[in-house]
Amino acid sequence: MNYAVLLPKIFNYPLTYKSKKKISFKVGDIVEVPFGKTKEIGVIWDSLQKTSKKINIRSIEKKITDSTINKNLIKYINWFSVYNIASKGMILKMCIGDKQNLFKEEKIYEENINIKKSYYSLNTTQKKALVDLEKFGNKFSVSVLQGVTGSGKTIVYFERIKKLIQENKQVLVLFPEIFLTNQFKKRFLDFFGFEPAIWHSKITPKNKRKIWQGIIKKKIKLVVGARSALLLPFKDLGLIIVDEEHDPSYKQEEGIIYNARDMAIARASIEDIPINLITSIPSLETFNNIKNKKYNCTLIKKRYNDYPLPESRVINLNLKKITNSSISEETINIVNEYLEKKNQVLFFLNRRGYSPFLICKKCGFKHSCPNCSIYLTYHKISDFLICHHCGFKSKKENKCKNEENDCDFSMYGPGVEKVFEEIKIIFPSKNIKIFSSDYLSKKKDEEKIFKDIEDNKIDILVGTQMISKGFNFPKLNCIVVVDADFSGKGYDLRTTEKNIQLYNQLSGRAGRFSSKSIIIYQTVLPTQQTLNDLIINNPEKFLENELDLRKKNNLPPFKRLIAIIVSAKSKMDSFRGAQEIKKKILDLTDLEVLGPVDSPIYRLKRKFRTRLLIRSQNDAMAQKIIGKTLNNLKISSKIKLTVDVDPINFA
Numbered sequence: 001m002n003y004a005v006l007l008p009k010i011f012n013y014p015l016t017y018k019s020k021k022k023i024s025f026k027v028g029d030i031v032e033v034p035f036g037k038t039k040e041i042g043v044i045w046d047s048l049q050k051t052s053k054k055i056n057i058r059s060i061e062k063k064i065t066d067s068t069i070n071k072n073l074i075k076y077i078n079w080f081s082v083y084n085i086a087s088k089g090m091i092l093k094m095c096i097g098d099k100q101n102l103f104k105e106e107k108i109y110e111e112n113i114n115i116k117k118s119y120y121s122l123n124t125t126q127k128k129a130l131v132d133l134e135k136f137g138n139k140f141s142v143s144v145l146q147g148v149t150g151s152g153k154t155i156v157y158f159e160r161i162k163k164l165i166q167e168n169k170q171v172l173v174l175f176p177e178i179f180l181t182n183q184f185k186k187r188f189l190d191f192f193g194f195e196p197a198i199w200h201s202k203i204t205p206k207n208k209r210k211i212w213q214g215i216i217k218k219k220i221k222l223v224v225g226a227r228s229a230l231l232l233p234f235k236d237l238g239l240i241i242v243d244e245e246h247d248p249s250y251k252q253e254e255g256i257i258y259n260a261r262d263m264a265i266a267r268a269s270i271e272d273i274p275i276n277l278i279t280s281i282p283s284l285e286t287f288n289n290i291k292n293k294k295y296n297c298t299l300i301k302k303r304y305n306d307y308p309l310p311e312s313r314v315i316n317l318n319l320k321k322i323t324n325s326s327i328s329e330e331t332i333n334i335v336n337e338y339l340e341k342k343n344q345v346l347f348f349l350n351r352r353g354y355s356p357f358l359i360c361k362k363c364g365f366k367h368s369c370p371n372c373s374i375y376l377t378y379h380k381i382s383d384f385l386i387c388h389h390c391g392f393k394s395k396k397e398n399k400c401k402n403e404e405n406d407c408d409f410s411m412y413g414p415g416v417e418k419v420f421e422e423i424k425i426i427f428p429s430k431n432i433k434i435f436s437s438d439y440l441s442k443k444k445d446e447e448k449i450f451k452d453i454e455d456n457k458i459d460i461l462v463g464t465q466m467i468s469k470g471f472n473f474p475k476l477n478c479i480v481v482v483d484a485d486f487s488g489k490g491y492d493l494r495t496t497e498k499n500i501q502l503y504n505q506l507s508g509r510a511g512r513f514s515s516k517s518i519i520i521y522q523t524v525l526p527t528q529q530t531l532n533d534l535i536i537n538n539p540e541k542f543l544e545n546e547l548d549l550r551k552k553n554n555l556p557p558f559k560r561l562i563a564i565i566v567s568a569k570s571k572m573d574s575f576r577g578a579q580e581i582k583k584k585i586l587d588l589t590d591l592e593v594l595g596p597v598d599s600p601i602y603r604l605k606r607k608f609r610t611r612l613l614i615r616s617q618n619d620a621m622a623q624k625i626i627g628k629t630l631n632n633l634k635i636s637s638k639i640k641l642t643v644d645v646d647p648i649n650f651a
Contacts (some may be wrong), residue, residue, distance in 0.1 A: 002057060004045040005033055008093035012081065012631065014045040017060045025060065028068035030096070032061040043069050043092060046078070067216040069095070069233055076270045077231075080263060085562075085627040085643040086256045094256065095231040097208075104209055120155050120191065125300050129156045132298035133276055134163075138238065140269050144245070144277045144290060147300030148309060149508020153278050156300075157241050158191050160276070165192075165221045169238025173224045174264055176249035178202055179437075179446065179466055181224050187472075188224065199225035199232065227252050227260035230267060240268050245277035245286060246501045248494070248648055257644045280508060281501045281539045284494070284546055285557045291547075303512070310479070310510040310517040316526040325422055326414045326482050331520055332426060338478040339430065339459060343514075346435075346461045347423060348468070348506055349416050349482040358385070360407035363400050373603040380417050390605045419482055420462040427460060435463035468506040477517040479510045484521040484531065493555060494648055500542055554615065556646065560622055562614040563644040565599065567607040570638070577639040578610040584633060589625050591616050601651045607640070611650070 003025055004014035017033050019025060029044040041064060077095065081088040122130065133143050133156070147153045161171050175181050178200045188196050197211045197220045211232075214220035218235040225232070227250060242250075242264050250260040261277070268275035277286060277295070289295040303309065315328050327347075335345050357366050357375035367376040369387040376385035376394060385394045400407045411418065420434050433449060452458050456475045461467065481503065503521070511517025521531065551558050564581060568574040578596035585593055592615045599609040616622035623645060635641060 002048060003060065004048045005031060005042040005060065006045040006092050007033070007035060007040050007042040007089055008096055009040075009089045010087050011089040012087040013049040014047075014088075015042075016048055016051075016055065016057055018057050020059045023060075025063065026068070028071060028074060030064045030067065030069065032064055034058050034061065041096065043074070043096065046071070046074050067213070067233075069216075070235060072271050073231075073233055076267050079266060079270065080258070082627060083263075083266070083623055084256065084258045084645050085623050085630065086258070090256055091231070094228060095233060120158075122155065122159065123152070123304065125302065126152055126156050126304075129153075129298045129300055130159050132296070133157070133160055133274075136274060136296065138273065140272045141274050141296060142265055142268070142277065142289070142294070143274065143296040143298065144279065144282060144286060145298055145300070146279055146282060148303060149280045149505060150303040150307060150309075150512040151300040152304035153300060154187065154243075155191070155304075157243075157276055157278060158188075161222065161239065161241070162192065164238045167238070168236070169221070170215070170218065170234045170236050171222050171239045171241070172229060172232070172234065172237065172264075173222070173241040173243065174229060174250075174260060175224065175226060176244050176247035177466060178226050180243075181226060184224060188222070192222070196222040196224045199223055199229040201226070201228060227258075230260055230263055234271075237267075237271050238273055240264050240273065240275040241278065242275065243278045244505070245279045246281060246283040248498055251648050253649065257642070259646055259648075262646070281504050282543075283501075284497055284543060284550070287540075287543045288547060288557045307511060307513065308515060308517075310477075310507050310519045312507070313518060313520045314484075314526050314531065315520060315522045317522055317524050318526075325426075326419055326522075327422060327426060327480070328522060331480055331522060334518065334520060335427075335478060335480065338518075339427070342456065342475070343477040344453070344456065344459060344461065344473060344475045345478040345480070346463055346467065346476055346509065347419055347480045347482055348463055349414065349419050350465045350502070357412055358396060358409040359412050360398070360400060361410050362408055363402040365398055365401065365407050367394060367396070367398070371603070371606045373601055377415065378411065379415075380421070389601070414482070416462055416464055423460060423462060430459035431457060432460040432462065433458050435461045435467045437464070437466055465502065468502055468509065472512065473509060474513050476509055477511050477514045479506060479519040481506065481519065481521045481523075484523040484525075493650075497543075497546060500539060504539060556618075558618065560616045560618050560645075561647055562616070562622060562626060563647040563650070564612040564614070565642040565644065566596070566610045566612070566639050567604070567642065568639045569607060571602075571608040573636070573638045574608040574610045577636060578612055581630075581633065581635075581641070582612055585612075585614070585626065585629055588629050591622060591625070599651060 001024065002016050002018050005017050006014040025031065025044045027044050027046050031042055031044060032039050033042050039061060077088055077091045080091050129145060133145060136143060145153050145156060164171055175184065181198050181200055185195055185198060197214065199211055211220065215223065216233040216235060223229055223232060242261050245261050252258050252260065265275055282290065286295065290297045315330050317328065338345055358378050359366050367385045369376055369390065369392050371390045371392055372387055374387065374389065376387055378385050378396065385396055396409060398407045416434060416436055420432065423432055435449065453473050507519040510519055550556065566574050566578040566581065568577060575596060582593050582596060585591060594613040594615065596610045596612050599611050602609055614626065630641065
């Protein structure tokens with residue numbers, strides 16, 4: 001008998017194998033098959049690939065494990081492939097890996113489930129929110145839990161998870177950042193009495209095997225993970241939670257490009273289970289679906305124990321005397337008041353490094369990346385210039401064109417390290433730490449800084465965007481946004497939306513356990529309406545205005561955008577390739593194709609990049625047509641295609 005076997009490789013279709021003698025297999029079995037001169041692990045798929053070619057059908061070697069892949073997961077991978085115009089084999093690789101990395105026998109990771117009586121008690125609003133989430137039952141539904149920062153949304157969905165675990169169901173909780181999964185581990189332990197399985201790209205292969213095998217054997221009930229956890233082989237999934245659903249980090253930009261929030265909703269639909277989206281300000285797509293009654297929504301309008309939201313203060317940097325400092329005198333005075341009361345202070349700047357770039361005062365030289373069309377960012381602590389796209393490093397020394405000596409550099413624009421240096425001078429007696437991914441690469445560094453913050457051993461934090469996401473710092477009551485920007489400039493039509501969500505999240509870090517807290521916005525654009533809407537806590541007004549604007553301009557969520565990026569070693573090959581692809585798409589479809597144009601970052605990792613943008617009706621039919629068209633193209637080996645469905649970044 002012949003069987004379809006999908007291999008975790010670039011193929012978009014299963015290969016055909018036969019069984020030996022009277023051995024039979026069923027869909028979802030994990031098997032070993034010959035492939036070329038080697039042996040590969042694959043999965044018995046749901047349908048044979050039709051072909052008119054005469055092929056030599058080889059035999060399946062053996063079944064690898066008694067565990068099987070759920071038919072719903074196979075259906076999900078098929079759908080995921082069509083929606084994101086990505087190969088089924090590479091999506092399967094995200095699920096099972098390749099070779100035998102997940103099938104080596106391990107002592108299974110099994111939770112010691114002993115749910116203790118919670119010392120948290122839900123207030124009236126939280127109880128109502130829980131009832132709202134539960135009233136749609138165990139079938140597919142999308143419910144949004146929207147609450148102001150610090151309102152106790154997490155405890156509401158903890159209660160819902162607890163009931164499902166007691167019913168022997170599995171639950172997946174997604175977070176946008178790896179750092180958040182580790183901090184939440186402690187909160188889960190406090191609430192549930194056991195640690196959840198933590199899944200993300202940085203865990204060891206041995207732990208991956210333990211968790212993967214524990215999930216497929218239904219020994220693990222609760223998984224907390226980043227994007228890749230979506231493809232885990234759950235056997236009896238009962239609920240998916242997407243925390244911080246608005247966060248742009250849910251978009252996977254490398255390898256297979258996809259939005260984990262949207263893919264989580266699709267998996268819930270295929271599994272026929274509920275999904276809860278958790279947010280303080282919803283993404284525009286989610287807001288639109290709430291308006292159109294596609295999603296249910298429950299609101300928590302007050303903070304837990306009625307602690308007030310932080311006071312907002314705007315400081316107009318245009319009115320201040322021009323100095324070399326990024327921090328105004330008014331800001332310093334306010335910060336001192338909070339430090340005297342033993343409160344913690346956060347200075348926030350969403351720029352890594354010391355300075356975006358260096359410029360020679362004499363010849364104007366700027367360090368550029370040899371691999372990418374961008375300037376290098378200077379990191380003073382390591383004394384290196386670094387490309388944040390390809391990782392290239394360089395020393396800052398350079399022979400000046402106008403002098404015999406080296407360049408004399410001035411620094412353009414402050415980065416987090418420069419602000420850190422300034423603050424050390426302003427507050428010399430205080431313990432000051434940087435909270436940035438560059439400084440928290442090791443788990444022990446991460447654990448130490450969290451403990452020091454919670455024990456109030458750190459007076460001042462200087463942080464980048466990652467600090468805004470869900471962290472709970474009890475003594476943090478003053479936040480300074482060093483350079484609040486609502487200009488909407490950049491390569492992303494969602495820039496302003498993301499900024500208002502970012503600053504709202506950021507303000508939520510302050511005053512979670514205090515009756516007096518403040519967030520200071522230092523800005524050169526103090527009159528912007530977006531900033532005013534944020535300060536009076538009226539994000540809905542912004543979202544309504546933004547929806548109107550998007551509708552008038554035929555932009556998402558009212559139309560679908562699909563980007564095709566053509567990259568090549570030569571600029572001419574890249575542009576010509578994009579022209580040929582556009583012609584083929586126009587010949588075979590009635591889709592609107594914009595471009596080709598150079599990408600704003602037109603050279604990345606030594607490849608020139610040209611973009612096409614396809615605009616279509618808001619359904620999945622466009623992906624089917626484009627996917628079929630691209631699969632039938634004879635693409636030159638000189639170019640590489642990348643497809644980005646629902647792009648959020650146009651760089």
